[in-house]
Amino acid sequence: MGVVGRQKQPQSIGEDRSPGLSRRDLLQRGALLGAGVLAAPLLAACGGGSTVGLTATSASASTQPAATSGSGSGSTSGTGGTSATPETSASASPSAEQTSGQPKKGGTLKWYLPDDPPDLDPQMQTTSSLQWVLGMCYNGLLRYNVGPGNGPESEAAATPVPDLALKYENVDELTYVFHLRQGVKFHDGTDLTAEDVAFSLNRIRTDSPEFQRAYAFAPVDSVEATTPDSVTIKLKEPYAALINEIAAAYTRIAPKHVIDEKGDMKQVIVGTGPFKLKSYQRGQQMVLERNDDYFEPDIPYLDSIEIAIMPDNSSQLAAFNSHAIDIYQPANSSQLDTMKKVNPDIVVTEYAPMGLNGIGCNTQVKPFDDVRVRQALWYAIDQQKIIDIVYAGHGSKQRAVPATYAGWVVPYDQLPMSDAPNIDKAKALLKEAGYENGFKVKCKSVYRYSQKEATVAAQLFKAIGVDMEIVDMEYGAFLTARNNGDFDLIAFALAPFGDISDFTAALYGTQASRNYGHWGDADLDALLEKGDKELDVDKRKAIYADIQKMLAEKCWVIDFPEDKLFDAVHPYVKGFVSAQNPERGLGFWHVWLDK
């Protein structure tokens, strides 16, 4: 499929700049698809012909089929994934630092969300507050193997494992058959059927703006319940990302009869997940309680989760300090200092928020149509200074694509113009472009996206005579200005999608839906198209290296470095995965309280 013109519905990114998802392994596996030898990551047994199965987790929760093919290293070649062995994975046993001892059942976890989800429908919106809640209440056909020990940035976490589907067959490159787990019940006591699954997948791809994930299934031709326990997906064209999209937490299975009755599921939660909705007072509190009928034995450990809706940051901090909530995220380093003074024993995890921050140049506006001017701005940026000043030293240099795409990312110093900051070169470039004396420019910004970084950048630009004024905007007004291309410069942030092509094409494809500043050109489009069709992983990586080099050189976006944030939990919270990624869902399936 043509990637350049692909219209993306975005994942909204919250104030926490919740990161997106890395699907690099899947991509490698996906590459095999065209050759008809798709090796599913979880396959335990190779079926005959082109049929490949996933093994069931079956009755034992601790025996997860582990990914052994394709997921090991970033350099796995396109032919490496044809065999795999079942393996006992550690996914159900919590990680070392978070756990000592046997999980205890019971207790109530106190947690918070900064805002209410807009509504509760599992198949429409991608808002992060909604994903956090629904991730604990619904299942998909597959899910990513996030769990204690498998943090969101680990290879294992990027591996799909069975969820409602025990296995799937890849009959031919256009046909997938998913075999469902038996005996699964929705929260209202009804049985999960193949009809529910087919209905849900078809509903997600409804062509209406309310269904923000429809784009992910654009290449799907039909979804049908072919037998009582199997669902067949037929594609219009080979689609490497299908398994990723199925495993993404957004692809949730909801009961057909509830939607038939109510029209939508905006007010109710009826899933198959480990927690069900007990009560919800908008703007105040949501209470989830254990689903005793959940198909995975012993899961969840918690009796209930109380989620307070807390928009104000100081009250979140106060509540964490006073143990009114058990988890605080994300924290910056100065907040951590206070927290540690009050409660020295809190457990802190560092993570990269995985988003991309930068100043976007509007190439329709002079002088930013001139690549030399953009390059001059880049040469004036000292990423280390931004790390030191804004991130208090917690961060690392990055360019072009977020570090999420580990294995695909070209290291900073191997990209063009990695000798920044270089004021002399910057001045020379400006002079060449005819702006020897610099210029004045306004940069639109909003508090939640990289405004602080832009403020430092404004100081740095002074060295080359560029007088950048930061315009502080209200969020809604900012979005309108950004989406309409109504800016000269704009300080913004974006969460990545799953596959590296999703990110680069959606932002830099000349027709793409997130291309706010008329970025990209015909050369880049050609590269993106080529990268989307290339099924050999190594060759594809080479193409993406070229793309990153081009992005670094063209400077459509002046990149800010990657920052580091922290999760803080009280020490009695065990089995917590710092899953800063609502796309993975999960949340608190394996959390237990040691108190």
Add this chain to the structure above:
Amino acid sequence: MRTYVLRRITLIIPTIFLVSIVVFALIRAIPGDVVTLMLQDSKDPQQAEQLRQQLGLDKPVVVQYGIWLGHALQGDLGTSLWTKNSVVGEISRALPVTLELAIISMLIASLLAIPFGLISALMQNRFPDYLVRIISITGLSIPNFWLGTLLIMLPAIWFRWSPPTTYVSIFADPVQNLKQFMLPSLALGYGFSAITMRLMRSETLEVMRQDYIRTAQAKGLASRALVIRHILRNALIPVITVMGAQARLFLGGAVLIEQIFLLPGLGRLTLWAIQVRDYPQLQANILIIVIITLLLNLLTDLSYGWLDPRVRLA
């Protein structure tokens, strides 16, 4: 008297009508619309158009207003664009919270302002007077949201205590409810007490210099009776007027305080409606606020007559 009240109440109707037009136009005039916020990162114009149609926002603003007015006259203020809940339902949940906050804050403000203002005047230019003046000028200078932030941060750091995170109605659990309202009411009430405290002081000083007070003193009236019956009562008249006029400010102050202290009140609902451009919700909230303000003004006017026989005669 009755005609006066009726006339005032009747005047509320055209005021509301005018306000509804202004609000309808203003909320649509500010940059950034609900469709952009709903679509977030996508700038696809086709999707935006489709969504605009679904929400009924593709029609001219005048037509939209006509539709809204027609429904409003039948008592239907519409449903939220985001939650699809009835906006009246949302308000009926939020309003009691704000009213409780306003009433407790008002109580705190009066309990601080009236006795302190009185003492300050009676002991003019002595230590208690200076102290009260320092307290009141501090209250005037500190923004309530900053005080609120301190009130929530410091107990958490010092005593590991924070107010409950979840609102509970006063009828369900009075103790929990008051725990939650204590700090926000203090943050809000202190600022308001400062203005009243200063006014109370100056009014008392004014009254103390009146001839009738000197006469009362001369005929040997006990000082307690003098203060309570003659000074306090007369000094209170302008103070109550000002407090009445200030009462509507609680609605504005509540916006930030409710946000900080996690109270699901009208202020927070209104702020949210502005942020996400939920036009029907905002429209309804502002109407309610206008009605409350107009009623408060009316009550204040009526209280003049009740407190001051001179006004009643006129």
